[in-house]
Amino acid sequence: MYWLVGKKPGDLTSIQRYSSTYPLNLTYGMIDVGASDAAYTDASYIRLKNASFSWQIPNGWKKSAHFQSCRLYLQGQNLLTITSYKGLDPETKNSTSLSPLRVWTFGFQIGF
Numbered sequence: 001m002y003w004l005v006g007k008k009p010g011d012l013t014s015i016q017r018y019s020s021t022y023p024l025n026l027t028y029g030m031i032d033v034g035a036s037d038a039a040y041t042d043a044s045y046i047r048l049k050n051a052s053f054s055w056q057i058p059n060g061w062k063k064s065a066h067f068q069s070c071r072l073y074l075q076g077q078n079l080l081t082i083t084s085y086k087g088l089d090p091e092t093k094n095s096t097s098l099s100p101l102r103v104w105t106f107g108f109q110i111g112f
Helices: 024-035 059-065
Strands: 045-056 069-083 103-111
Antiparallel strands (some): 069 103
16 A cells, blocks of 8 residues: 655655644545554454353242242353453454443243
């Protein structure tokens, strides 16, 4: 990628010129650098994506409540991410999209 530095023929450089304003060519330059090999970073991560815990109610409790079956459960998604990545999410590597949300689900299932 080369930026036009001056108005003279042959004024090309691989380093963008400093500007105190925000011209359109500066915006294009930032987009191009982000999509090029000039923007390397360590995006390694460890993620706990899903976990589920379930507990069956003891038979004595089920009989006294007149249930055929009874189960309590807890489920979680995107619970933990360990990374040194400076952006929002190392999996998507995009600052314009939302990181995966942490979701907890608790419930019970009863059979009569």
